Amino acid sequence: MDPSLLDPYAGRRCLVTGGLGFIGSNLALALDHAGAEVVVVDSLVPRHGGNRRNLAGAERTRVVIADVADRAAVGEPAGAADVVFNLAGQVSHVDSMADPQFDLEVNTRSQLGFLELLRSVNPEAVVVFTSTRQIFGHPQYLPVDEEHPVKPVDVNGVTKWAAEQFHLLYHDVYGLRSTALRLTNVFGPRQRLRDNFQGFLPIFVRRALEDESITVFGDGSQQRDCLFVDDVVECLLRAGATEDAAGEIFNIGNDERLTLRQIADSVVHAAGSGRVELAPWPRDRDAIDIGSYYGDSSKAKRILDWAPRTSFAAGIAETVAFYHERRSWYL
């Protein structure tokens, strides 16, 4: 990461919601090391990505265990924050279908409550919210830009879109300086690997690390763009420091596009264990296959001056090395 990106954050008060989770903890660590005053809010919902060990080494960071809409617990740090990185949420497609009401509760209702809280205690806060490429569903064209029609194919896509739109609305109507980043698939250290609910990348990584088979359906020719978490942290830092980002939405993807087969092969190669197995599509293919997806990040390049720097091969090597050293924490 370009170290100068952290300069604007030295001594500044940063609130990171979902800061015990995958991306949030990587961000909080970077901010902590840069001398920011970091407060992490995380509800540590079981099965979500939160893990106290993710913040090992963040000596100065304060951790508040609470829902983001909990005024008693979150009011003070929310009111004091110069920049709010709002990453709290439920990211599991599977869980969103199994318990849609809970997904709505966490991803939309709590987020709306948090925005109401910010509006009252910190109405001019800079807020960087992480949305998801899931909202687009089956791409109608590639790469997917910000103008692409939104047609979620799961509950999570609806609830995240609603939260994203609330952020933009609170900018337009109340002047909150909020930005939404629609992230593609992210991988790297500190991601929850224990189960099958966080997307295909952590599943691939865990199976390789445990010397098991990675199953790829069909010929695995569907393309994806993946982002190494450090590149996402860099994007978050840029968004939080770019005035023109307020009120804007950005698709955050990667010009490096790989097939699922290539991704699986690369994970096995980096891990030095596991293997790739091709399997015929299950009967409910239409329900689970969105075909190829990759995003168009031109707007982020233009306004945030951001571009990913890490190749998949380099990122996955770093990822695997991280988990090899801390196997018992994550597996």
Place this chain on the structure above:
Amino acid sequence: MDPSLLDPYAGRRCLVTGGLGFIGSNLALALDHAGAEVVVVDSLVPRHGGNRRNLAGAERTRVVIADVADRAAVGEPAGAADVVFNLAGQVSHVDSMADPQFDLEVNTRSQLGFLELLRSVNPEAVVVFTSTRQIFGHPQYLPVDEEHPVKPVDVNGVTKWAAEQFHLLYHDVYGLRSTALRLTNVFGPRQRLRDNFQGFLPIFVRRALEDESITVFGDGSQQRDCLFVDDVVECLLRAGATEDAAGEIFNIGNDERLTLRQIADSVVHAAGSGRVELAPWPRDRDAIDIGSYYGDSSKAKRILDWAPRTSFAAGIAETVAFYHERRSWYL
């Protein structure tokens, strides 16, 4: 209304949520008179459109006062229904901004609970859901078709869009035969007139009936398409009887486009009282003015074989006559 439209509903079990409200009661009356077995579910939230007098004359209709997600109260009629007309909701832009959490509760959370209920007790139900043109915000082009980007400018637009998408999702994933109709401004008998929260048309009607001034900002040249409620009832009946409507979304507008000035003049003319006053735009114009809006109903014409039949002049004359006879019930 074409009476043959009601034939498919004779003897059939129809559930109308929001059936004490404006559009719901007009629909329930038509179904009741056609010999359908109608159950109305309405939560009679104060200030929403529900009014027990709206169903005066619906002798055979059963009324259940409950939230649509209340399984104990709604499970039985939901399980028995051949067709569900799902009109329950909060429609007020103003109220959605004053209490966003409540708007989310009513328009999204209860709707998601209702869909979960239907999925368990009546998984192949025909469900016709009423969404709103509010989801589009400022039109990027006119007339607004189904492909137009969605960019709500109020909380209500976000919460209604989420509910609409849940209906489509429960079709795609679970086979519920749901359809969503994005209605433009609707007027007619049985609309709540008492306050200023249901949109501009009932405000215009009330002010004229009370011989007050109707305020039109600027030169009143922004165009709108308005629909008489009988035409909307016809559209609902067609949607509930058209197999190809399942899983589809329709913009329901009107090719008759009028300026706000023309609409106000027409209301005053029909009422024989009131007057139109032009006023300069308030300073927060950008927050409240979406410019001209009218919808493209080609898809509804093609698939539902629907087109509105009532001119604004004829509809407003019938509307005014209705309220003149029942002034004390509505004013």
